[in-house]
Each structure stands twice: as C-alpha cells, then as structure tokens.
Amino acid sequence: MTPVLEVRQLSARYGRVEALHDISLSVADGEFVAVLGPNGAGKSTLMRAIMGLVANSGDVSFCGSALPRQSPDACVARGVVLVPEGRGIFAPMTVAENLELGAYLLNDSVEFERRQARVFNLFPRMRERLDQIAGSLSGGEQQMLAVGRALMADPKILLLDEPSLGLAPKVIDEILHACAPQQGRAAYRSGRAEGAIGASPVQPCLPAFSRPADRRNRSAHDQVP
Ligand SMILES: Nc1ncnc2c1ncn2[C@@H]1O[C@H](COP(=O)(O)OP(=O)(O)OP(=O)(O)O)[C@@H](O)[C@H]1O
Ligand SMILES: [Mg+2]
Secondary structure (H helix, E strand, C coil): CCCCEEEEEEEEEECCEEEEEEEEEEECCCCECEECCCCCCCHHHHHHHHHCCCCEEEEEEECCEECCCCCHHHHHHHCEEEECCCCCCCCCCEHHHHHHHHCCCCCCHHHHHHHHHHHHHHCHHHHHCCCCEHHHCCHHHHHHHHHHHHHCCCCCEEEEECCCCCCCHHHHHHHHHHHCCHHHHHHHHHCCCCCCCCCCCCCCEEEECCCCCCCECHHHHHCCC
16 A cells, blocks of 8 residues: 655755755554654654755655655645644734634635634634734643644644653643544553554644654664764
C-alpha cells in the first residue's frame, strides 16, 4: 500500500550549516509515528523541511504524488499541516482571529463553521475564550489553540512538534485526544513503544516528542550529522 507520507533522503540546511542529512521515513494510513532525538538532533528541522519552510533537498511525497519542496502554501493546500514547536500563535490577536488564520485558504462560510465547530467540540475551552487575546491564554490553552488553528486547515496529516512541552498530563491528554486514537494515547502515557494505530480525526500524525512515544524512527534519529 502507498504510504500517506513518504520522505526520501531529505537534507536541510541553515545557510552553510547542514542540520539534516539524508533522512528517510514513511507514515502509513492511520499511523502515529514519533520522531525521537536529543536537543538539536534535527526534529524540528525535519518538520520544517517536510513543509518547505527551510532550504532542503530530497523527495517528499504525499498520497503518492510529490510535494513541492519550497512551498508551505502548497503543503497546506494538500492537507499537510504543522503545529510548530513553541506553538507559533499570534499572541496580540484573539482566539477567533487565530482560528480564522488557520483557514486562510478557505472561502466557504459553511465549511468554516463546520471546521470551527469541530475545534470547539475537541477543545470546548476555545469557544469560551473566543474573544480573549491569545497571548493571555494559559500555556495549555495556547497549545490547544495551536492545534485548533492547524485543524482549521482541515489537515489530512498533522505534524506536531513537541505538542506536550511543559504541559500538565491532563492537557497533554486533551491534545492527544484531538489528534490520536485511544491506543496511541495509552502508549504515550505509559511511555512504552507502540506500533501502528487505528484511525484518528485527522488520520495519521507525525509528532516530534523528545521523550518515549509510539514508534521510534531510526533513520531520523541515527543519520543526523
Ligand atoms: N534558524 C536556524 N539557523 C541556524 N541553525 C539552526 C536554526 N534552527 C535550528 N538550527 C540548528 O539546527 C540543528 C537542529 O535544530 P532543531 O531545532 O531541528 O533541533 P531539535 O531536534 O528540534 O531540538 P529540540 O529538541 O531542542 O527542539 C541545531 O544544531 C540547531 O542549532
Ligand atoms: Mg525542536
């Protein structure tokens, strides 16, 4: 079966510094794959490179066809969406405005309402905080907003970069509940290795955890220079 996401020999650089070297990995339909590595190993760079947010070379294909290598817009349009490390929310704007920006490619008010309702269903607190300035949300709420904003793009695959950093276990659980099926959450909580898991609201996920999670990806871990 064709993998949903296939990364082949992906390298990335910041100026003259190569931060990622020849990484290959694949994500099957419904799979929740974890990328593990110490600080500076290149987990965030891998996600940025998949999205075309950093200069890169190699091949990335999504559902069997190539993703353009330097076009984050095209990735989002195809349904490949990143929740960046540090959340990347627009702090001076309201929760509602942040969610609107997540759906910036959409020009259909009915579909907008449907997506927003789904976010409220997953994170009821976002409905309560709709008019609040995003920068004044708690850390956990900001992470919910970051995931919610990504979901407003209607992703087919979600790239989560350290979604649990600094959050209480209960909040982590709420966020993973939004992104992963039950089996994945259980595996994450117990910290044991786990293989492929079933369907989720946004199909497969590719999180970057810096502690034990579902499936360790050797290529991503071992080939970083
Ligand atoms: N904007 C940048 N300019 C120059 N070098 C960078 C930049 N961003 C990251 N790097 C370098 O690239 C390497 C990989 O960084 P990256 O952020 O991908 O690591 P990481 O695995 O996500 O680490 P962490 O667990 O700390 O988030 C590091 O050596 C880092 O210093
Ligand atoms: Mg990182």
